[in-house]
Amino acid sequence: MIPAIEIRGLRKAFGKQTVLSGIDLNVPAGTIFALLGPNGAGKTTLIHILSTLVAPDAGSVRIAGHDLVGGKDGVKRSISLTGQFAAVDEVLTGEENLRMMGRLSGLSASEAKARAEELLRRFDLTDAARKRVKTYSGGMRRRLDLAVSLVVRKPILFLDEPTTGMDTHSRRALWDMILGLAEEGVTVFLTTQYLEEADQLADRIAVIAGGKIVAQGTAKELKARIGEDVLELRDERDEVFREIPTGGSVGEIKRLLDDLVRSVPEGARLNLRRPSMDDVFVALTATPKEESVS
Amino acid sequence: MTTRTLAPAQSKSASFGAAGAVFIGRSLRHSLRNTEALMMAILLPIMLMLLFTYVFGGALDPSGHYVNYVVPGIILLCAGFGSSSTAVDVATDMTNGIIDRFRTMPIASMNVITGHVTASLARNLLATAIVIGVGLLVGFEPSADFLEWLGAAGMITLFILTFTWLFAAIGLVAGTPAAASGYGFALLFLPYLSSAFVQTDTMPTWLQWIAENQPITPVIETIRGLLTGTPIGNQAWLAVGWCLLLLIIAIVWGSWSFRRKAGRR
Numbered sequence: 001m002i003p004a005i006e007i008r009g010l011r012k013a014f015g016k017q018t019v020l021s022g023i024d025l026n027v028p029a030g031t032i033f034a035l036l037g038p039n040g041a042g043k044t045t046l047i048h049i050l051s052t053l054v055a056p057d058a059g060s061v062r063i064a065g066h067d068l069v070g071g072k073d074g075v076k077r078s079i080s081l082t083g084q085f086a087a088v089d090e091v092l093t094g095e096e097n098l099r100m101m102g103r104l105s106g107l108s109a110s111e112a113k114a115r116a117e118e119l120l121r122r123f124d125l126t127d128a129a130r131k132r133v134k135t136y137s138g139g140m141r142r143r144l145d146l147a148v149s150l151v152v153r154k155p156i157l158f159l160d161e162p163t164t165g166m167d168t169h170s171r172r173a174l175w176d177m178i179l180g181l182a183e184e185g186v187t188v189f190l191t192t193q194y195l196e197e198a199d200q201l202a203d204r205i206a207v208i209a210g211g212k213i214v215a216q217g218t219a220k221e222l223k224a225r226i227g228e229d230v231l232e233l234r235d236e237r238d239e240v241f242r243e244i245p246t247g248g249s250v251g252e253i254k255r256l257l258d259d260l261v262r263s264v265p266e267g268a269r270l271n272l273r274r275p276s277m278d279d280v281f282v283a284l285t286a287t288p289k290e291e292s293v294s
Numbered sequence: 295m296t297t298r299t300l301a302p303a304q305s306k307s308a309s310f311g312a313a314g315a316v317f318i319g320r321s322l323r324h325s326l327r328n329t330e331a332l333m334m335a336i337l338l339p340i341m342l343m344l345l346f347t348y349v350f351g352g353a354l355d356p357s358g359h360y361v362n363y364v365v366p367g368i369i370l371l372c373a374g375f376g377s378s379s380t381a382v383d384v385a386t387d388m389t390n391g392i393i394d395r396f397r398t399m400p401i402a403s404m405n406v407i408t409g410h411v412t413a414s415l416a417r418n419l420l421a422t423a424i425v426i427g428v429g430l431l432v433g434f435e436p437s438a439d440f441l442e443w444l445g446a447a448g449m450i451t452l453f454i455l456t457f458t459w460l461f462a463a464i465g466l467v468a469g470t471p472a473a474a475s476g477y478g479f480a481l482l483f484l485p486y487l488s489s490a491f492v493q494t495d496t497m498p499t500w501l502q503w504i505a506e507n508q509p510i511t512p513v514i515e516t517i518r519g520l521l522t523g524t525p526i527g528n529q530a531w532l533a534v535g536w537c538l539l540l541l542i543i544a545i546v547w548g549s550w551s552f553r554r555k556a557g558r559r
Contacts, residue, residue, distance in 0.1 A: 051398045053556050076400040077307065087391035091324050103316045104401055106307045132327075148395070 002065045004029040004156050004187035005050065010059035012045055019045045021211045023059070027204070029155070032178065032188040034202035036195065038285060042211040043191040044084060047160045050189065051081040064155055080154040084161050086141040087148070088133050094144050095120060095129040098151060105152040112151075119147040139170045146174065150181075157181065159190040163197060175201055195278055209285040222284075223275045230279055231256065232271040233264060241268075245275065245283075307400040314402075317409030324383065325413045331379045335417045339372045339425040346491070347432045354492060358433075365429045365436075366517035367490025369422050369450060370510060374485055376418040377458040378478045383410045384465030385474035388555060397556055404552055407462050414458040415451070422450055437523040446520040449533060453513050456537040456544070457481065463548035466555070484510050509536035 005027035012020040019042045027033045037043050048054040050063065052072050060067070066074030081087075088097050095116050102112025120129045123143040128136060133144065142165070149157060159178070163171045178201055182188055192198055198205045199219045206216035215222055228248030235241050242264075246252055253272070260270075308316065325332060343361075346368060351360035387393055387406055396403040426434070438446065461478055468474035487501070488494075488510035494502050505511055512533035519526035 048394075051394075053394055053397055073400055076398060079398060081395060081398045083391045083394050085391040087393075087395040089320065089392055090390075091327050092320070096323070100316055100320060101395075104308045104313055104396075104399060106309075106312075 002029070003027060003062075004031075004064060005033075005189060006060075006062040007050075008060045010046075010049065010061060011057045012042075012049060012054070013057055019211050020049075020056075023208075023211075023213055025206060025213065025216070027187060027189060029187050030182065030185045031203040032182045032190070032201050034198035034205045035189070035191045035208055036193075036198045036205055036281070037191070037208035038193060041208045043208060044160055046208070047081070047083075047158050047189075047191060051079055051158050052076055078154055079156045079158060080149045080152075081158045082145055082149045082160065082162060084164070086145040088141060088144050090134045091132065093130050093132055094125050094136070094140075097133060097144060097148060101148050101151045107152065115151055119150065123147045138165055139167060142166060142170070142174075146177070153184075153186065155185075156187045156189065159188065161191055161193065163192070163194070171197075195276070195281055207281065207284050215280075215284045222280045225280065225283075228275075229272050230275045232273060233260070234269045234271065235265070236267045238269075243279065245279065246272075310402055310405075314405045314408060317405045318412045319409075321383070321409040321413035322416065324410075325417055328379070331376075332417070334379075335372075335376050335421045336424060338375055339368065339421045340428050342368050342371060343425060343428040343432065350491075361429060361433045362435060362522050363518070364491060365425065365434050366514045366521065367485060367488075368429075369425050369517065370453065370490060370514060371485045372421045372425055373418045373450070373454045374457055374482050376421050377414045377454060377461050378475075378482060379461075380410050380414045380458050381461040381465035381468065381474040381478040382471045384462050385468050385471040388466060389470060404549060407466070407548065407552065411455070411458050411462055414461075415454055418454045418458070419451065422454075436521045438521045442520045446517050449513065449516050449520070449530075452534065452537045452541075456541045459541055459544035459548065463544040463551065466548045466551040484508060485514075488514055490514050509533070509540060512536060 003026050005025065007023055007025040010020055010023040011018075023046065025033075035043050035046065045054065049056050050061065050068070052068065052075055056068070062068065063075045064078035066072075066078065068075055088094075089100070092100065098116035098119055099109075099112045102115050103109065107115060117126075117129075120126045123146070125140060125144060125147070128140060133141065136144065142162075146159075146162070149159075162178070163174055166174065175197070178188055178190070182203075188201075190197075190201070203218065204216065205219055205222060206213050207222070208214070215225065217225075229246050231244040231246050231253065232240050233242040233244075244256065246256060257270075343365075346364045347361045351358075351364070354360050355363060384407060387410075393403075393406065396406055436443075460481060464477045464481075465471075465474045468477055485491075488505050488508060490510065494505040494511065497505060512529040513536070515524070515529040516526055516533040518524050519529065
């Protein structure tokens with residue numbers, strides 16, 4: 001089976017500033033892939049390259065079997081992009097936006113109209129269908145934005161920080177939608193700053209920092225990289241003041257506690273828990289500090 | 295949630311013509327909903343015609359025939375103002391995420407710009423019709439026959455197209471809508487430094503040279519000649535030449551900037 005996205009040795013610099021320094025990634029078709037990283041790690045640049053907006057400096061990329069440089073049109077036919085900022089026409093109504101995109105995607109006028117109505121219903125925008133997008137709230141705009149991406153089904157969907165600025169309820173609803181799309185065979189490539197999001201959604205996660213992939217694997221594999229269990233120490237006010245990754249064996253924890261008894265203040269309490277994605281993230285992105293890009 | 299598929303499979307895309315029509319429809323909707331720009335397109339010609347005929351007209355030409363002289367100038371002045379909003383429309387699109395979406399679709403995304411240009415052409419032809427209509431009401435007496443009217447309409451259309459494309463290019467090059475609006479101002483000054491409102495031989499020599507060798511003057515003289523029978527000479531060729539030259543520069547410059555700005559906002 002052809003991987004949906006295949007990236008080899010991808011590099012990009014803007015002027016003297018290196019943004020991506022040698023990215024290698026494979027995304028199997030029909031899976032959800034999360035690119036996790038802090039601001040300025042190169043996430044958006046990578047999405048822009050994969051969606052044909054920016055040309056790479058070096059390396060090879062194949063999207064749905066099409067070469068990114070030689071087969072741009074094939075790539076464009078296979079992808080849909082929902083960027084970081086809502087890409088909708090503010091002067092038009094929600095319905096007009098959807099119909100316009102339907103027409104641009106080759107639907108007939110009546111197909112585009114029917115499709116628009118269906119999506120408005122599904123994304124809970126029917127009441128606002130005939131209002132101008134200018135009057136929409138942030139959450140409504142984001143929903144319309146995603147609806148626009150789904151006017152026709154493309155095998156690969158790029159989502160750049162899809163839930164940034166959303167409330168919990170809308171975020172959950174969007175997650176359900178993304179999971180539903182993957183079930184139907186759509187490959188979803190998303191970027192996020194939220195560990196929970198990557199943890200909940202993605203089949204595979206790559207952690208990017210300073211323009212490099214510093215780790216990749218399933219959420220479970222990444223967590224395993226920093227040990228089995230985390231020993232949490234809390235002070236009298238029940239606030240965590242120290243976290244220590246451990247291998248999880250009784251012997252190791254006993255030795256650890258023997259050492260701690262001497263160093264921690266009186267009244268400290270301990271708690272043993274599974275590592276969170278935050279632990280993974282801190283452990284993986286803390287080291288290559290010197291190369292961070294804006 | 296239902297079990298129906300979220301998105302039906304689709305691999306075709308809109309043809310060049312269909313995409314072009316969609317973008318023209320979009321820009322026309324924008325024009326109709328931008329109340330300020332639309333009001334300006336309709337009211338400005340009326341106000342300028344009345345201003346130049348009744349306020350300045352008597353002083354500039356006491357014989358009372360100034361309206362016959364000034365109609366072509368006001369057509370161009372209105373077309374300049376009317377097409378200047380294209381710079382802001384284009385710059386607004388270029389700074390919005392929607393342009394990225396258009397660029398990642400398998401369509402000719404430059405059609406976004408031609409949509410704005412076409413809508414501007416429609417707005418400004420309407421403004422031109424109003425100038426001529428009001429002109430006729432306040433004493434404009436054109437001597438043109440059918441062919442001359444046709445020639446004048448062609449000249450005006452070519453001029454609007456050229457100016458609109460120049461503003462579109464400014465909108466593409468400018469970083470923000472506000473900057474686009476500022477840069478565009480220089481172009482709006484050109485009609486005043488031409489034979490639009492007074493004959494160039496009333497100006498100081500150095501200014502006369504500028505007025506006679508800038509693109510607006512031959513366009514004015516051509517329209518004036520066609521509508522009121524004044525001599526045209528080689529002005530028509532100069533006018534068409536100037537317009538085509540500027541049009542090509544604007545299209546090449548705009549297309550270059552459009553490609554260069556992909557992925558940058």
